[in-house]
Amino acid sequence: MRLSVAGGQPELWLRLGREIPYPTGQLRSVTLVCEAGRLFLDVTSAVPVAVHDIDPGRVAGVDVGIIHPFAAASGDAALFVSGRAIRAEERLHLADTKARASHMGRKAPRRGQRGSRRWRKLRAAQRRAETKHRRRVRLAHHQAAKSVVTWALERRVGTLAIGDLAGITTRSLGRHQNLRLRQWRRTHLVGAMRDKAQAAGIQVFKVDERATSSTCPQCGSRTTKPRGRNFACPSCGHQEHRDIVGARNIAAHSGGTTRTPVRVTHRRAGHVPARRDRRRHLWDQRRSSPAPGRPVTTGESLTGEPNRSPRFGDGSRPYRWSPGEDHASSLTTSATPARRCTRAMPRVVPRCR
Numbered sequence: 355m356r357l358s359v360a361g362g363q364p365e366l367w368l369r370l371g372r373e374i375p376y377p378t379g380q381l382r383s384v385t386l387v388c389e390a391g392r393l394f395l396d397v398t399s400a401v402p403v404a405v406h407d408i409d410p411g412r413v414a415g416v417d418v419g420i421i422h423p424f425a426a427a428s429g430d431a432a433l434f435v436s437g438r439a440i441r442a443e444e445r446l447h448l449a450d451t452k453a454r455a456s457h458m459g460r461k462a463p464r465r466g467q468r469g470s471r472r473w474r475k476l477r478a479a480q481r482r483a484e485t486k487h488r489r490r491v492r493l494a495h496h497q498a499a500k501s502v503v504t505w506a507l508e509r510r511v512g513t514l515a516i517g518d519l520a521g522i523t524t525r526s527l528g529r530h531q532n533l534r535l536r537q538w539r540r541t542h543l544v545g546a547m548r549d550k551a552q553a554a555g556i557q558v559f560k561v562d563e564r565a566t567s568s569t570c571p572q573c574g575s576r577t578t579k580p581r582g583r584n585f586a587c588p589s590c591g592h593q594e595h596r597d598i599v600g601a602r603n604i605a606a607h608s609g610g611t612t613r614t615p616v617r618v619t620h621r622r623a624g625h626v627p628a629r630r631d632r633r634r635h636l637w638d639q640r641r642s643s644p645a646p647g648r649p650v651t652t653g654e655s656l657t658g659e660p661n662r663s664p665r666f667g668d669g670s671r672p673y674r675w676s677p678g679e680d681h682a683s684s685l686t687t688s689a690t691p692a693r694r695c696t697r698a699m700p701r702v703v704p705r706c707r
């Protein structure tokens with residue numbers, strides 16, 4: 355493929371890794387992108403709107419969230435898309451970034467050494483990790499959006515009402531929640547969904563989502579925001595998952611009717627980091643303290659003493675003990691003889707929480 359360049363410059367020819375999946379006549383723009391040393395071709399193409407047998411009067415409400423990227427409700431059907439894999443990827447990437455920074459901290463070049471070979475290698479490794487992470491999250495968003503559109507087409511839903519997320523970062527919600535909200539990439543998530551829906555001929559519009567998670571979808575009474583994942587109405591006793599409550603209220607704001615879901619579909623988006631993932635050794639260090647209400651895992655250590663506390667060593671490296679992790683805990687407890695670590699070294703780390 356030949357790209358246009360400034361006048362008088364030599365021609366720029368590209369050999370593509372795969373064919374452009376659109377007919378040449380439909381192409382609108384082509385941009386050459388460089389991400390972490392890899393070249394990509396960003397292609398925009400006009401795509402005909404697919405004709406499906408859908409009913410524009412049938413409205414589904416879509417609640418956008420972090421734990422469930424999408425929760426949708428229409429009639430007596432509901433859809434959950436789990437974002438667990440995306441959050442796993444995000445946590446692992448954060449842990450990897452921190453570990454990389456602390457490991458390379460003393461080796462990293464000083465200011466005056468910018469542009470040195472080591473500096474270039476370090477920056478390249480950082481960029482590679484960043485872009486890989488970004489691609490994984492984006493792919494997962496597209497998968498989540500696709501499962502919503504597929505679900506909507508199966509139910510002949512012609513209109514999707516999405517909760518409007520504008521302004522959710524205007525007030526501070528504390529260190530952790532602020533980070534979560536800003537890492538969320540919600541614009542990309544909603545954009546992916548809007549594009550796919552429009553290509554399928556489904557109308558999409560945004561709805562103010564205020565109070566949608568604190569209103570009872572059965573009797574309409576306002577309650578306080580639910581603390582956990584379950585919504586319970588103090589007036590009529592109705593109980594439901596809070597994301598479905600949000601989706602039902604959004605549907606109700608847009609002229610849709612919903613009932614308590616009878617058919618609930620569950621879908622997943624993204625891939626949980628593979629067992630062979632290079633960052634996987636960071637997987638078990640991720641919880642610095644047990645979550646409130648969650649029982650502390652206790653087990654027998656190699657020395658025969660039960661581990662009462664999830665913290666080990668000098669306290670600077672929080673570690674949560676779990677079965678099969680003896681070698682890692684012994685790295686931080688000096689009491690364990692070194693030769694026993696090698697014997698207790700597990701071959702695999704089978705876990706996916």
Ligand SMILES: [Zn+2]
Pocket residue numbers: 570571572573574575587588589590591592
């Ligand atoms: Zn109620």
